[in-house]
Amino acid sequence: MAAYRSxxxxxxxxxxxxxxxxxxxxxxxxxxxxxxxxxxxxxxKTVAVHSxxxxxxxxxxxxxxxxxxxxxxxxxxxxxxxxxxxxxxQTGAQAVHPGYGFLSENKQFAKRLAAEGxxxxxxxxxxxxxxxxxxxxKLIAKAAKVNTIxxxxxxxxxxxxxxxxxxxxxxxxxxxxxxxxxxxGMRIAWNDEETREGFRFSSQEAASSFGDxxxxxxxxxxxxxxxxxxxLADKHGNAxxxxxxxxxxxxxxxxxxxxxxxxxxxxxTRRAMGEQAVSLAKAVKYSSAGTVEFLVDSKKNFYxxxxxxxxxxxxxxxxxxxxxxxxxxxxxxxxGYKLQHKQSDIPINGWAIExxxxxxxxxxxxxxxxxxxxxxxxxxxxxxxxxxDSGIEEGSDISIYYDPMISKLVTYGKTREEALKKMExxxxxxxxxxxxxxxxxxxxxxxxxxxxxxxxxxxxxxEVYPDGFKGHMLTAGERRELLATAAALYVAAQLRSQxxxxxxxxxxxxxxxRQWELCVELDKGVHMLGVSRSGNNYTVEIDGEKVEVSGEWxxxxxxxxxxxxxxxxxxxxxxRTAAGEITLQYLGTSFKLRVLSKxxxxxxxxxxxxxxxxxxxxxxxxMPGSVxxxxxxxxxxxxxxxxxxxxxxxxxxxxxxxAKAAKVxxVHCKAGDTVGEGDLLVELE
Numbered sequence: 189m190a191a192y193r194s195x196x197x198x199x200x201x202x203x204x205x206x207x208x209x210x211x212x213x214x215x216x217x218x219x220x221x222x223x224x225x226x227x228x229x230x231x232x233k234t235v236a237v238h239s240x241x242x243x244x245x246x247x248x249x250x251x252x253x254x255x256x257x258x259x260x261x262x263x264x265x266x267x268x269x270x271x272x273x274x275x276x277x278q279t280g281a282q283a284v285h286p287g288y289g290f291l292s293e294n295k296q297f298a299k300r301l302a303a304e305g306x307x308x309x310x311x312x313x314x315x316x317x318x319x320x321x322x323x324x325x326k327l328i329a330k331a332a333k334v335n336t337i338x339x340x341x342x343x344x345x346x347x348x349x350x351x352x353x354x355x356x357x358x359x360x361x362x363x364x365x366x367x368x369x370x371x372x373g374m375r376i377a378w379n380d381e382e383t384r385e386g387f388r389f390s391s392q393e394a395a396s397s398f399g400d401x402x403x404x405x406x407x408x409x410x411x412x413x414x415x416x417x418x419x420l421a422d423k424h425g426n427a428x429x430x431x432x433x434x435x436x437x438x439x440x441x442x443x444x445x446x447x448x449x450x451x452x453x454x455x456x457t458r459r460a461m462g463e464q465a466v467s468l469a470k471a472v473k474y475s476s477a478g479t480v481e482f483l484v485d486s487k488k489n490f491y492x493x494x495x496x497x498x499x500x501x502x503x504x505x506x507x508x509x510x511x512x513x514x515x516x517x518x519x520x521x522x523x524g525y526k527l528q529h530k531q532s533d534i535p536i537n538g539w540a541i542e543x544x545x546x547x548x549x550x551x552x553x554x555x556x557x558x559x560x561x562x563x564x565x566x567x568x569x570x571x572x573x574x575x576x577d578s579g580i581e582e583g584s585d586i587s588i589y590y591d592p593m594i595s596k597l598v599t600y601g602k603t604r605e606e607a608l609k610k611m612e613x614x615x616x617x618x619x620x621x622x623x624x625x626x627x628x629x630x631x632x633x634x635x636x637x638x639x640x641x642x643x644x645x646x647x648x649x650x651e652v653y654p655d656g657f658k659g660h661m662l663t664a665g666e667r668r669e670l671l672a673t674a675a676a677l678y679v680a681a682q683l684r685s686q687x688x689x690x691x692x693x694x695x696x697x698x699x700x701x702r703q704w705e706l707c708v709e710l711d712k713g714v715h716m717l718g719v720s721r722s723g724n725n726y727t728v729e730i731d732g733e734k735v736e737v738s739g740e741w742x743x744x745x746x747x748x749x750x751x752x753x754x755x756x757x758x759x760x761x762x763x764r765t766a767a768g769e770i771t772l773q774y775l776g777t778s779f780k781l782r783v784l785s786k787x788x789x790x791x792x793x794x795x796x797x798x799x800x801x802x803x804x805x806x807x808x809x810x811m812p813g814s815v816x817x818x819x820x821x822x823x824x825x826x827x828x829x830x831x832x833x834x835x836x837x838x839x840x841x842x843x844x845x846x847a848k849a850a851k852v853x854x855v856h857c858k859a860g861d862t863v864g865e866g867d868l869l870v871e872l873e
Contacts, residue, residue: 209232210235212237212284215237215247218595221250222577224247235254235255235276238265239264239589241585246578246579246580246584253279261589262290269291269296273304284308288499295316309476310518311497319472326492329468329492333467335491338357339357340353340404340406344363347388355380357406358407360377362374363386363405387403391403409483411486412436412645414435415452418477418514419466419480422526422527430510431534431536433446433447433450438646438649446544447604448505477517477521478497479496480492480495499518501544501596504542504598508538512529539600539607544593545593545594551656551657557592558865559623560623561622562582562583568615571614571617573600573610574598574610575599588813612634613758616776617747659778672730672735674770675708675726676728703718703721704720706718707784707785708782724738737752746760748760761773762778768782768783807833808866810835810844812862814861816834816841816859817859820832820855821852826851828848830845832869851873852872856869857869
């Protein structure tokens with residue numbers, strides 16, 4: 189469940205001011221829990237809305253009242269305005285907090301609320317509309333003297349005009365199709381010759397892809413950072429900027445790790461960005477919490493990207509370094525109160541980092557959705573300066589209908605180094621079982637030398653992992669630590685199995701034994717180990733090197749806190765079978781090992797090996813979801829890389845392609861089918 193620990197004064201008592209008696213939260217999951225938490229502190233009653241599959245969700249249990257607004261699909265429940273308006277009337281809610289996503293930036297919803305005399309805890313419809321239109325928002329930003337990406341606002345006639353415009357804008361430039369999308373008809377040019385060539389290729393691609401060869405030119409921001417400014421404005425013309433958030437670590441344009449402040453900004457650039465963000469907010473008479481997003485190049489030039497007219501997912505890190513509760517501020521502003529603070533009151537106290545923990549497989553495109561029931565779930569809230577915003581608990585289901593976010597894990601420290609160390613510790617102590625999750629990727633990001641040094645951009649993930657994420661790559665010393673831990677765990681388990689209600693019983697390992705010879709398999713490598721024990725301390729000899737492992741060896745606990753060669757490590761034992769198979773989560777990544785006695789190892793070579801399936805002739809679903817389209821039928825010839833079908837899961841569409849050129853033998857799905865991970869979709873001859 190959503191919870192907070194002390195982070196830069198966040199737990200200060202909220203001022204008792206008269207606001208609303210009852211607020212309906214038009215959202216679900218962690219953000220609904222987050223809003224309810226502040227409402228409780230302010231003495232405001234809350235109403236949760238939910239779909240039928242969310243009837244026992246955490247936000248429903250936390251709220252004072254709950255109303256079902258329809259079946260699972262979002263368009264029939266959380267986006268169902270009629271049902272939500274009925275819920276407001278039924279419960280007598282005086283205001284609605286929309287959270288983020290769903291109806292949070294829907295001007296029609298805000299208008300309907302206003303017509304019923306219900307307060308919308310967010311900006312007015314004019315600001316939502318003005319900032320929601322990309323063209324209009326850019327024009328308003330220009331008029332407000334906000335830096336926008338330089339470009340030519342017309343259509344480029346020929347290659348020579350392209351060269352002239354590129355010279356005026358300054359290299360590098362992006363030449364792109366007016367009707368473009370999907371990366372087609374786009375070229376980056378760094379000089380006049382590349383501009384001429386780029387114009388020719390882009391116009392040809394655009395004509396063939398879109399039947400429209402019109403081209404635009406704008407400044408290309410090379411290796412940009414994505415840095416956003418949090419603004420807060422009231423209905424009386426007052427506005428503040430609450431410093432920045434660095435959001436450059438992204439996959440598929442979705443943020444993964446955020447931090448506040450940014451390592452990149454100096455006080456002058458920060459102030460300039462903050463002042464421009466405030467001037468844009470004032471230009472649209474903005475009132476509420478909002479975020480102005482910028483792209484920042486390597487020379488600290490910054491350019492307006494868009495404005496989000498709602499509470500951002502990553503708002504907790506701003507709360508940590510400023511001590512402000514943004515939800516409380518939004519409620520006060522909606523009630524008509526003036527801002528309580530001046531710009532000079534807004535501090536940067538310490539450093540905060542947020543990791544978005546998702547039910548995703550990070551080994552597939554940096555994260556394809558996973559579903560399932562949380563069979564075991566334990567947040568690392570016993571650690572100081574750790575905050576977890578979540579809307580789930582042990583036993584909760586992660587379904588195909590909604591965003592796969594499990595939680596937002598936030599750590600705080602006086603320095604960035606302290607916050608990063610705390611994040612490492614928190615990720616190691618976070619227990620999630622039943623669904624695949626992205627903790628391996630998150631932990632690798634925060635310890636990567638480039639991230640630690642602050643050398644990041646929006647291309648960080650593809651640059652650091654050009655062949656995709658493969659998990660933690662073990663050093664020779666780490667490999668020895670892992671092998672020694674598996675061996676010590678195996679012996680500890682064998683010794684425990686000798687005891688029954690305090691009495692010894694028959695076991696594979698003789699009771700008086702103090703030394704063991706074991707064979708441990710890891711990544712197709714086989715290692716012979718010698719293990720000796722003294723109390724809870726184990727000495728493991730591997731290839732002539734000794735590793736000392738000690739701990740409580742509580743085999744019933746989800747966490748395995750150990751001291752390995754004098755270093756404290758927290759591992760997790762994810763699997764332990766009678767056949768000697770052990771899966772350990774070590775440094776964030778899961779490693780599969782097999783520990784056998786010397787005799788068992790000598791006999792195991794006689795066991796037949798399972799022949800792996802030929803995956804080039806079959807197409808299986810990489811994740812659970814629904815089939816949107818099937819592009820082939822039996823007898824069709826397909827080329828390598830040709831689209832065969834499209835699977836949608838958690839609002840993402842994924843194109844499934846042929847691994848080789850072949851004839852389609854059989855099709856096992858049709859549009860509208862629901863499929864599970866690993867389900868057979870199509871067979872090729």
